[in-house]
Amino acid sequence: MARRDARNWHDCSKMIGLLCLVASILIQHGxxxxxxxxxxxxxxxxxxxxxxxxxxxxxxxxxxTMVTWIYEPKDGERINIAVFLPNFEPNYPASPVKGRVSFMPSPPNVNNPSIEISNVRMNDEGxxxxxxxxxxxxxxxxxxxxxxxxKPQNSASVVTVEAGGTKPVVVARCESVDGRPAATISWVTAVNGNATTVAKTGADNTETISSEYRMLPTPADNGKDxxxxxxxxxxxxxxxxxxxxxVQYAPLVTIVGYDNNWYVGRTNVMLTCQATANPAPLTTQWKTMSGEKPDTVQITDNVLKVLKVDDAVNTTFVCEVKNxxxxxxxxxxxxxxxxxxxxSNAGVVAGAVIGSLxxxxxxxxxxxxxxxxxxxxxQGYRANGGSDMKTRIFGGGKKASKNGTGGGAGSGVGGGNNNGPVYVYNESSSHQGIGEKNNHHQPLTIGGRPEVVATTPTAQDILLSNELDDVERRKFDELEEDERYDQFTGGAPILQLRPPHDQDDMIGDYMDDDMESQRDGSVISRTAVYV
Structure with a gap:
């Protein structure tokens, strides 16, 4: 058991020592x-x-002790290109840059061993x-x-295409040729489409980038940016x-100028045939559906002019444009x-009619x-109450005295102003002059003297006359029953005056109100009635 523990400790010590060595190497390298x-x-x-x-x-x-420059290509192995040892001449081994590489300055300095490569090539990159x-x-x-x-050579160009296809086509190309490093290409446009980009490496390590823009072109896309x-x-x-x-397309044609107000007799109306096309239109031709051109029609290029509108213009016009x-x-x-x-004329006519009305x-x-x-x-005398008339007839309108004198002189009914003949004046709607309707004069004795009284319309005419005002009607109604006639049967002239045996004052008042001077100088009675 003790031996196993000692062995484990020994292995651990070896591992720690190795780690310390690696750490020291890394620190030293750093x-x-x-x-x-x-x-x-x-x-x-x-x-x-x-x-x-x-x-x-x-x-x-x-x-x-030594300085060495090493070249490592992007895809390749390391190659020594320059070596310098103190107290020795520089050495330039075989390499892609041999003959073009050298130490600077010359002779080189071990503390500053910089190199120079002349006429560099694209393959020298690395x-x-x-x-x-x-x-x-x-x-x-x-x-x-x-x-x-x-530095690449950049260019771009459009590709002429025709509208009406079913598949997207290339409408523009853009290229960046022989660039290092590779260029980037992008498209800026408002039309709908997609770009495809292809890169190609050249012999000297340059890059050529090609991009194409594809879309489904329409006539509306022509000329867009x-x-x-x-x-x-x-x-x-x-x-x-x-x-x-x-984008090339067949002509798009529109006829303008018709205002739906061509009436018979209208002059100098025109139709203009407008067309857009790519390429430009070659010909413009006017036709009619009937095949006959009206005599009043003139055609100049894309303009059809009607000199005067008539029934022959009542047709369908066709404009054809070709490219x-x-x-x-x-x-x-x-x-x-x-x-x-x-x-405008209607307004004038309406104004004239209204003005005329x-x-x-x-x-x-x-x-x-x-x-x-x-x-x-x-009828002015009626409105004035007859006072002016009485003044003209009886001299100031004074009533006759009881002894028959007026104004203090003369005798009889009318005094001194009633010496001449008295006439009755008819003011009926017929507007006839004095005595024009019934020009019959008959003698009348008033106050013992003969007087002449002209015939007038009947009492019925007087009562039915529209020109007899209310004053006269009341005056006539106030007469005594025996002094007026309501019915007449024709025959000889009938004279109704106040009796001579009435009092003088009554006669004077009666005559003042009854007598009227005429335009010819005569005087007639208002109430005398003749048939």
Missing amino acids: VSGQRVKVEPEVLSYPGQTVNLRCAFTDATGMQL KYICEYATYPTGNEQGITYLIMLA LSCVVAHRTQVKPDSFLLKLA RIGIGRDTVTVIVREPSVSP LALLLVAALIAVLVTRSRRQQ
């Missing part, structure tokens, strides 16, 4: 790696000369190791990556190529209508006013 200083990466273009620098920063307590052999610590190294750059963007390490900014899609891809057409059916009044109403109103005024003027 420290030595920090003392060899190199550039992590060097860029170069083909044909240039590159400098690969190397230096040992702290050689205290050790001896630098890992370059600067390794020191030291005593007593062993070998220490630093690694530099040489990256060969090749498509950009190819190429980004590369050698470029300050990406190259962008703006392209216009080239290399095919033929496109459009039709329009014209319906010839009866002439109609335009909205207003003028007629105004004239009618004016006539009515004039007629009413004329009638009122003819």
